[in-house]
Amino acid sequence: MALIVQKYGGTSVGNIERIQNVANKVAKYADDGHQVVVAVSAMSGETNRLTAMAKEIQDRPNKREMDVLLTTGEQVTIALLSMALEAKGYPAVSYTGWQVPIKTNEVHTKARIERIDGTKILQQVGQGKVVVVAGFQGISPDGDITTLGRGGSDTTAVALAAALNADECQIYTDVDGVYTTDPRVVPQAKRLDTITYDEMLELASLGAKVLQIRSVEFASKYNVPLRVLSSMQEGGGTLITSEDKFKDNEMEKPLISGIAFSRDEAKLMILGVPDKPGVAFQILGPISDANIEVDMIIQNQGVDGTTDFTFTVSRNDVDTAFEILQATADKLGAREVLSDDTIVKISMVGVGMKSHSGIASTMFKTLADQNINIQMIGTTEIKISVVIEESFLELAVQSLHDAFELDK
Amino acid sequence: MALIVQKYGGTSVGNIERIQNVANKVAKYADDGHQVVVAVSAMSGETNRLTAMAKEIQDRPNKREMDVLLTTGEQVTIALLSMALEAKGYPAVSYTGWQVPIKTNEVHTKARIERIDGTKILQQVGQGKVVVVAGFQGISPDGDITTLGRGGSDTTAVALAAALNADECQIYTDVDGVYTTDPRVVPQAKRLDTITYDEMLELASLGAKVLQIRSVEFASKYNVPLRVLSSMQEGGGTLITSEDKFKDNEMEKPLISGIAFSRDEAKLMILGVPDKPGVAFQILGPISDANIEVDMIIQNQGVDGTTDFTFTVSRNDVDTAFEILQATADKLGAREVLSDDTIVKISMVGVGMKSHSGIASTMFKTLADQNINIQMIGTTEIKISVVIEESFLELAVQSLHDAFELDK
CATH class of the missing domain: 3.40.1160.10 (Acetylglutamate kinase-like)
Structure with a gap:
């Protein structure tokens, strides 16, 4: 009972x-x-x-x-x-x-x-x-x-x-x-x-x-x-x-439990920002003040003392975020602001990642074999997320599902 | 306030x-x-x-x-x-x-x-x-x-x-x-x-x-x-x-406040009941046991050691009450049971009755002037009710309303 x-x-x-x-x-x-x-x-x-x-x-x-x-x-x-x-x-x-x-x-x-x-x-x-x-x-x-x-x-x-x-x-x-x-x-x-x-x-x-x-x-x-x-x-x-x-309960645990994806993604880039301490806060502070949630963030250091900054937001927020970013760019003397709302995020989730290496490289190889370009990468202890071009969503998810034998 | x-x-x-x-x-x-x-x-x-x-x-x-x-x-x-x-x-x-x-x-x-x-x-x-x-x-x-x-x-x-x-x-x-x-x-x-x-x-x-x-x-x-x-x-x-x-609030109180009437009335009579103590209970007990509410009750003593008993119930209950009364009549040796569901009850209500006499007689005279026969009478401290033939309802209420000047 x-x-x-x-x-x-x-x-x-x-x-x-x-x-x-x-x-x-x-x-x-x-x-x-x-x-x-x-x-x-x-x-x-x-x-x-x-x-x-x-x-x-x-x-x-x-x-x-x-x-x-x-x-x-x-x-x-x-x-x-x-x-x-x-x-x-x-x-x-x-x-x-x-x-x-x-x-x-x-x-x-x-x-x-x-x-x-x-x-x-x-x-x-x-x-x-x-x-x-x-x-x-x-x-x-x-x-x-x-x-x-x-x-x-x-x-x-x-x-x-x-x-x-x-x-x-x-x-x-x-x-x-x-x-x-x-x-x-x-x-x-x-x-x-x-x-x-x-x-x-x-x-x-x-x-x-x-x-x-x-x-x-x-x-x-x-x-x-x-x-x-x-x-x-x-x-x-x-x-x-x-x-x-x-x-x-399970002696043999699968490495990967599932593959999630989200179409509700857009990417914003601010390029050629003079690279000084606090620049990340100066860029993301106003976005956050507008109650826009930022998901993935990447910063690339350039060779000329400037930096490129890329982040993703929900598609609904991309126009507002673009305007805010434009104002920030003017203030900071950045070179250019770009936005792209034809991206998606794919995430592989599994507690097995904690103890197994090689999952990320299998993921990247699988996508490369399909000629799918990875635009951004983010990881947590039990998740790897990639941002790719929207049109490749189905192909990417299907290939990864096959590669990790999730149908078995 | x-x-x-x-x-x-x-x-x-x-x-x-x-x-x-x-x-x-x-x-x-x-x-x-x-x-x-x-x-x-x-x-x-x-x-x-x-x-x-x-x-x-x-x-x-x-x-x-x-x-x-x-x-x-x-x-x-x-x-x-x-x-x-x-x-x-x-x-x-x-x-x-x-x-x-x-x-x-x-x-x-x-x-x-x-x-x-x-x-x-x-x-x-x-x-x-x-x-x-x-x-x-x-x-x-x-x-x-x-x-x-x-x-x-x-x-x-x-x-x-x-x-x-x-x-x-x-x-x-x-x-x-x-x-x-x-x-x-x-x-x-x-x-x-x-x-x-x-x-x-x-x-x-x-x-x-x-x-x-x-x-x-x-x-x-x-x-x-x-x-x-x-x-x-x-x-x-x-x-x-x-x-x-x-x-x-009111120095001059009206004698009568209002006239109520009910069409939902029926009359039952059991005639020639041997008149012994407890006869009322023997007649009404079974009616009450059947969850039928009795309203007005009249008992007339006859000359030959028998009594006639009349009471009113709701029209819905008249058939059931009649059957019960028939059985009681057989048991008690009564002469006859009658029912009439073409009656109505008219009631004059007013606290003024407590201190003023003559209201009942005005009421009876008013009805008599219209040739309306009163079949039963019941009173409380502030109410006089009469039972009359159904077809006289409107005439009776209108005449009483006029007689007591309730429109003034």
């Missing part, structure tokens, strides 16, 4: 029939003798409906009242799912965020969970009940209703699993797990059975949008085994866990 | 435009320097929408979860109304039932309010805020969400007014006050400026369905001045208050 926390998103509970399907899934775990706690989102469409009403009244709706408004969405779902479970003969009880209670700070529309008291939930599951908890919401120290912001229901589930010391936290989505890369680009892409938190964080932040980064961070921090799986199809999904557990 | 509690029902907050109208009404009181606490219902249609979803899942939805589900309705309204007030420049804050808190017993779907802690609300109005409270809902001793059942939002408003020691509780409805009688029957019917709790209770229970009886009882118990007025039109409405206050 295990204690399992499950999370179902808005699409999974989008209508009465789907809510009944969720009840069937929950019932199966209960039949197997597990204790089940379920966190749910608002029915899909509901948040938009409520937000539209609010915006009819206020362009920027009062945030405290916005939280009061939106939390009704999950409250409807918990009641209906509890009824659906009862109708199938599985005693169930619903809790809103404040009833658990899920205590957060007071930052409306993006509160952070501070503490969860699991006493009531553990009592109820101890009595054989399924406990259905409203995701995305909590209560502030002043007793106000708060919401956790984007991906909040995932966070609720992981935080509940941590607080209840659950054996596993299952996140049901519309995909059946985490893949070695996007199957639309590489049809042979394989679902991963296991992956580490760190790898998942690198993959998620690079565009494999299965889980919210925040919930993975949370799971990693509290070492909660996290499983991503489909609410529509059967299957074990992908288990996300710590490196240690990973090593115990 | 006064502290006013206002209540707006589902129709008054049925869409965004109407919510903004309500905000305008509230704003006017705030502009006049009053402190305002507002209790609101769910937007009209919302409760039906939610109930329909629940019934798709369970024929008899779990009552605890039904309360969780339905209370989202008012929670949406309080958020939107607070936003609308803020948008107009009036600081506002919303509270759900549990936030106030409005403490109830644990009877789901028809809980009773046990205690309201007004501290938070008084703090907020003291700081110049309008406080918007979700009607119809509360929190049980176990921390469960409860609802108050039919007319619950009126009850919330009156209970809040009592707890906050408010100067007035204003109930906004789709009528502009309480009338001397139904204007559809007597076009000259006049809106009453004032009426006592007792009179209102008699009128309400007799079919003048402006306010829920329960909220009037509550107002009477805690001596909360209650005003019924229209959310659509201007006007002072009708103030419902205690008899004492009434006397202070």
Whole structure:
């Protein structure tokens, strides 16, 4: 017997029939003798409906009242799912965020969970009940209703699993797990059975949008085994866990877990900048002040006492960043400013990199064999990213997937 | 400066435009320097929408979860109304039932309010805020969400007014006050400026369905001045208050406040019952056991040691009551059982009856002048009811309205 926390998103509970399907899934775990706690989102469409009403009244709706408004969405779902479970003969009880209670700070529309008291939930599951908890919401120290912001229901589930010391936290989505890369680009892409938190964080932040980064961070921090799986199809999904557990389970670890890529990239260059201490800050400070996030950065020292500076930003920000950079160039006496939004970033992620050399050179050779020019390179402990010309994206990802035998 | 509690029902907050109208009404009181606490219902249609979803899942939805589900309705309204007030420049804050808190017993779907802690609300109005409270809902001793059942939002408003020691509780409805009688029957019917709790209770229970009886009882118990007025039109409405206050305000009190009538009446007679002690109980006991409410009762002693027994019930119940009475007649050896569902009840209500004689005789003479036969008579301290043939209803009410000069 295990204690399992499950999370179902808005699409999974989008209508009465789907809510009944969720009840069937929950019932199966209960039949197997597990204790089940379920966190749910608002029915899909509901948040938009409520937000539209609010915006009819206020362009920027009062945030405290916005939280009061939106939390009704999950409250409807918990009641209906509890009824659906009862109708199938599985005693169930619903809790809103404040009833658990899920205590957060007071930052409306993006509160952070501070503490969860699991006493009531553990009592109820101890009595054989399924406990259905409203995701995305909590209560502030002043007793106000708060919401956790984007991906909040995932966070609720992981935080509940941590607080209840659950054996596993299952996140049901519309995909059946985490893949070695996007199957639309590489049809042979394989679902991963296991992956580490760190790898998942690198993959998620690079565009494999299965889980919210925040919930993975949370799971990693509290070492909660996290499983991503489909609410529509059967299957074990992908288990996300710590490196240690990973090593115990798998004798032969793959070097590379997956290949992520992002099309939302643009490159900016400022050339012939007089090379003095503090020049990097003078160039990037104004960009950061405009709330533009800079990703990869390269500085090349020239021979004539000047330096060339290259960095990437999100494509949306390239025009603004270009203008700012132009002003900086005038001030610093730089030679030229260039921008290029026909680039993409490809990243290979794997904890195996820590102990294996030669991965980078295999990557570079593979791309060279395809005559793909590498414009920028960046690395972390478990990731190598390259920037290449946009038109080579599919070719590059497919070649790398083959070279590292990710389909095996 | 006064502290006013206002209540707006589902129709008054049925869409965004109407919510903004309500905000305008509230704003006017705030502009006049009053402190305002507002209790609101769910937007009209919302409760039906939610109930329909629940019934798709369970024929008899779990009552605890039904309360969780339905209370989202008012929670949406309080958020939107607070936003609308803020948008107009009036600081506002919303509270759900549990936030106030409005403490109830644990009877789901028809809980009773046990205690309201007004501290938070008084703090907020003291700081110049309008406080918007979700009607119809509360929190049980176990921390469960409860609802108050039919007319619950009126009850919330009156209970809040009592707890906050408010100067007035204003109930906004789709009528502009309480009338001397139904204007559809007597076009000259006049809106009453004032009426006592007792009179209102008699009128309400007799079919003048402006306010829920329960909220009037509550107002009477805690001596909360209650005003019924229209959310659509201007006007002072009708103030419902205690008899004492009434006397202070009006030197010349009208004898009669209003004429109520009910078409939902049927008469049952059991004739020639051997007259022994306990016969009334033997006749009415089985009726009551079938959950049929008996209204007026008359017993006529005959000359031959038998008695005739007549009583009225709701028209829906007449067939069932007739069958039960038939069985009783067989058991008791009564001569005959008769029923008549072509009768109506007309009631004249007025606290003036307490101190003035002659009202009954004027009433009887007025009906006699129109050749209307009185079949039954019943009286209380402030009411005289007669049962007459259905076809005379309009003539009777119009004649009595004229005779007592209620249009003056």
